[in-house]
Amino acid sequence: MKRLGLQLIAAATFSVGAELPKTVRDVHDQPHPLKADKALVLAWTSAGCPMSKLYRPRLNRLAREFAPRGVRVLLISSSSQDTLADLRALAKPLQTPIIQDVDGRLARTLKVGRTTEAILLDAQGQVKYRGAVDDQYGFRETAPGDVGAFRRQEPRRHHLREALLAVLDDKPIVVKETRPFGCALHLPEPGQPAPPAKITFHRHIEPLLQQNCQECHHRGGGGPFALETYKQTKGWAKMIGEVVAEKRMPPWNADPKVGHFRNARGLTEAEIRRITEWVKSGAPQGDPAQAPPRLSWDTGLGIGPPDKVITLPPFDVPAEGRVPYRYVPVKLNLKENQWVRAAEFVSDTPEVLHHTLAFLKQPRWRKPNPDAPWTPRFNPLSVLQGARPGERGFWIRRNQQHLRDFLVGQGGGLNGYFLSGIVGDRPMVLPEGRAKFLPFDASIIFQLHYQPNGRAARSTSRLRLWFTKERPREIIDTRAAATVVFRIPPHAKAHEVRASHRFQRDTLLLSLQPHMHYRGGTFRFVAELPDGRREPLLHVPRFDFDWQHRYELAQPRWFPAGTRLHAIGTYDNSAGNPDNPDPTQTVWFGLQSEEEMFIGFFEAIWNAPKPREK
Template sequence: MALLTYKDARPWARSIRDEVGDGAMPPWHADPKHGRFANDRSLSPADKETLTKWANGGAPEGDPQDLPPAPAFTDGWTIGAPDLVLSMPEPYTVPADGFVEYEYIEIPTNLKEDRWVQAFEVRPGNRAVVHHVIATARAPQPERRPSAFRMGAEMSVPPGQTGGPAETEGQQRPKGLSRYPRPRAIGASIGGFAPGTAAHVYAPGTALLLRAGSAIVLQMHYTTSGSQQIDQSRIGLKFAPAPPIEELRIVALANGKLRIPPGDPDYSLSAEMTTTAAVTLRQILPHTHLRGKSWEYAAVYPDGRREVILSVPKYDFNWQTSYVFAEPLKMPKGTKIIAVAHYDNSAANKANPDPRKEVLWGDQTWEEMMFTSFVYSIDGVTPGAVITAAPGGGSR
């Protein structure tokens, strides 16, 4: 429904009061006690009170003279006109039922020179079946990029695109349709689309590197919907006019060893990583599936100080938010980041597809993940730098 005019909003007054009153709307899931975020959509207590009073007072129209101008919404790309639009080379047919493995669709960029990605957006071709898209950029020549994290020992899983093993021991997984299997190299992540998130606009002076001649690999997660559907998704990129001051990098933290017992109302799992250089942490995107219940991230600084940097007490799979720090966090070398996820595999979790199942890591929504994507920059490293000597290890 639209809430643009009085006429639009009036019939929803009671529902608005209830949704706003219990914090379900506007959707925002970070605990305000920890951290401040640039993309915080929540309302101030005063705004909440105004809406509640209005609804309880019979939702009057008020004086039309006082009406502020209607907000202008962008039609089309929310990042503005992209400098480059890349489309899946051909339409993909999603069958009516069954399930589809992640498909990996390659698009050449034909870029003649290196570019800096300032904004990124996925336009799903068919929202009924496009569940998520993760775009990576594979440079024509493999190269070692500086890295700034050492992963914790518990994470000794072969890191697949989504951080976990393709198949956990003891997991007998049926195979879904697969027309475009994962290529040997997919490159570094440049952005994605998931329920609740489609566009990424990075702060001025910060951008992601896209090498000349790169190929974009789109990891497509299609979900069947009961009728055959066609999709041809696109991505839009806006480039920074000049090299940034800070190069953005994306690192994934995951623990693929999850094994959630049937019916367990509060299974928890942690993962940690430690900085091997001074970094500036800019964004955190927590990701679990339908049994995900809450997330908490703490930083333990080299001087022993511990700080909760993000808490998502009521994680909601339908609202996958990348939490953008209003003031990016400075983390000296030797800072540990500890992520803890909780899961509810009981029948009390209304979103639970099957509380009788033991749940292991897997790509599909009825399986689980313990995955976080962080956007950061390494302090004092020239944007575009390549490692020529001593290794750092890890992903970019």
């Protein structure tokens, strides 16, 4: 008898709208009746969906907790891109069986449209609850047409658990249905003739994926799944249409009316319509002969093998919980000064590594380095800007607990950094004639911030460096306008914080990078010239903690000495911010994501000659 991922042990034909089969088989071919003594939970999942990864551990715990009370839990995959091997790998650490719903028949029968959706049936097979497991993760509309993800520190409502307890205790269920989030399931109706294909994958959609998506969504890339082939993409078709229409993808947060950036991401309205029409027409493949050449991902960044690779010791990231910042010092033992023209942070678990910062540490007592470029000296009191007269002592005592972190790299990030690898960012590849200075006697202190995603992982990170052979014409430095002086009141909707950095030399400004945490709302950079003129440089109307971009100016901007770069941001500590861990708390500066930071990073070339006017 030919085995199907969803094996039906019923004589009747299983069709849309039919009764549920009596038995299904899991990915290891073990049968499971679709009934239980007290209650049965059918919970949808997917190998690649990020939200599914977050919920699998808690569904597994729920199954163990309620099994003694006659409750059974089955995980269901109706995603066509999930292979049997994928699902068997997912099942290894779980005690909860995983069922492969071939052709999505079970999902269509129960009208399930998303991964993470859970359906609770009582002992008689009646649906008592359907929807989200809880309210910790989801999406929200942040502006008309714009949707962003949110993640709370803890759930506020445990919808599935509350419904289960009500069924077991024979009490009324207060909330019988909630909106599930997770990834949209692409479930074409079987047997229906496909409409004429005006837009096809290979001719119209694959080029857009190559231009806008595959940078992250390739095998081994930072995205949670690959979109390099039709087979990989078809199962995600409905989700792709949704995220591009809601402008969740490609990720980009800058206001298009302020500034122009050479690394800007985004689709035109015509391209969005092309994708949504393709999805509505059933995501047809088209002629493979019309496919563009497949992209290859050069591990040498197009400039050859790296000159130095620094491999950090592996770290065990738990499946859930908060992981404190990890600091790893590495002595370089260089024989001579180096000039870094390209750098790339690589992790074998990019899905759990939110960011890596690299700071330089040099011996306290050392001879002057003749190659060292001029850089502004860090004044530790600069991070107290905004303190009122007589308050500095209070703010120093308030932040004394972070003193160890401030000593890392002369400011712990509040003074800038040497190199960064942040989620959604690209490797640093500088044009010819530009580089960053790496002293021969320096150590690098790595700061790593992990975000568990529902699956324990052993994470190994590397920094790959490419050097120039000669001193560059222009030397790039990364600095910051930052402050620790802020107190965000409970329930504040738009609490403003400001910091600035005064350019001591003529400066060529190259890029801007806001940094805040979960309560970050908006962020602006404004240049104030010595003559009083103010020039808006960047406006981020909806800051997103998950996508902390470096905005590279399309035309680097020259400013005379004495110019002030102002960073202006607002925080949303209200209950209306679903990212907010606790709107009742007063929020101060801190390193963890539930605390807050206010840093405006920027890249600059000091002592820059004024460009000739065209």
